[in-house]
Amino acid sequence: MDRNAPIGVFDSGVGGLTVAREIMRRMPRERIIYFGDTARLPYGSKSQDTVLRYSRQIIRFLMTKQVKAIVIACNTASAYALTAMERELDIPIIGVIRAGAKTAVEVTRNGKIGVIGTEATINSGIYADVMRQMRPDIQVTGKSCPLFVPLVEEGLLHDSVTDEIASRYLSVLKGRFVDTLVMGCTHYPLIRSTLGRLMGEDVVLVNPAYETSVELKRLLEDKALTCTLEAAPGEKYRFYVSDLAEKFTAFATSILPEEVKETEKIHIEEY
Numbered sequence: 001m002d003r004n005a006p007i008g009v010f011d012s013g014v015g016g017l018t019v020a021r022e023i024m025r026r027m028p029r030e031r032i033i034y035f036g037d038t039a040r041l042p043y044g045s046k047s048q049d050t051v052l053r054y055s056r057q058i059i060r061f062l063m064t065k066q067v068k069a070i071v072i073a074c075n076t077a078s079a080y081a082l083t084a085m086e087r088e089l090d091i092p093i094i095g096v097i098r099a100g101a102k103t104a105v106e107v108t109r110n111g112k113i114g115v116i117g118t119e120a121t122i123n124s125g126i127y128a129d130v131m132r133q134m135r136p137d138i139q140v141t142g143k144s145c146p147l148f149v150p151l152v153e154e155g156l157l158h159d160s161v162t163d164e165i166a167s168r169y170l171s172v173l174k175g176r177f178v179d180t181l182v183m184g185c186t187h188y189p190l191i192r193s194t195l196g197r198l199m200g201e202d203v204v205l206v207n208p209a210y211e212t213s214v215e216l217k218r219l220l221e222d223k224a225l226t227c228t229l230e231a232a233p234g235e236k237y238r239f240y241v242s243d244l245a246e247k248f249t250a251f252a253t254s255i256l257p258e259e260v261k262e263t264e265k266i267h268i269e270e271y
């Protein structure tokens with residue numbers, strides 16, 4: 001395996017850029033091939049079979065780019081497809097759930113953890129399962145927040161509408177006295193300040209995107225797969241989508257540390 005090969009990162013759309021951003025910050029030398037499935041999102045309201053089929057196609061596409069490792073940046077796809085894909089692939093693959101769950105279990109003081117995510121992620125119960133394997137006495141309250149993704153995609157990051165909806169969603173978690181909240185969806189770190197303000201300063205917010213970049217770095221180091229070459233400017237990051245390339249480029253430029261010049265649209269159903 002070529003240690004200077006790129007890392008493949010994928011999501012249902014733009015949200016996984018919050019994970020790509022953390023990888024860029026933590027491992028500035030690494031090359032990234034990012035795929036956003038903008039034609040077929042949202043994944044959060046789809047069945048496991050569908051999300052697994054989509055994930056397989058995307059991984060087949062990423063493998064054509066000779067990636068050395070794959071990060072499933074989407075919580076929903078991590079919940080539904082990671083276990084199957086681990087069995088099918090012979091390169092390292094990680095999702096975003098384990099790292100976020102582990103940190104939450106480590107930081108909680110009262111053993112009461114809240115998890116917010118898409119309907120699929122919350123209904124899968126995966127965060128609670130992983131946390132209970134680590135610490136059986138942990139109490140986990142999950143709450144799906146389906147309106148957060150469209151609010152973020154509309155750019156309503158600091159808006160009274162987002163505040164109103166968030167306070168309704170979060171009231172059940174406040175009622176359970178959680179002291180730790182996992183932002184279990186790619187988009188939620190972008191409304192972190194709202195979530196933090198409404199939960200109160202005693203509640204620790206866990207960002208799986210950040211924790212995944214820490215886990216990825218450790219994994220690449222353990223397998224001697226960290227990049228040793230500096231890629232030429234403009235060569236480091238490549239972006240692909242299944243639809244709406246220009247819209248993706250604008251969103252990516254607004255949240256990534258450097259301007260995204262180009263996004264290529266591909267026909268993902270062919271893979």
Ligand code: DGL
Pocket residue numbers: 011012013015016041042043044045073074075076077117118121149184185186187
């Ligand atoms: N990326 C998805 C996740 O993290 C959110 C958007 C969607 O539902 O596709 O679960």
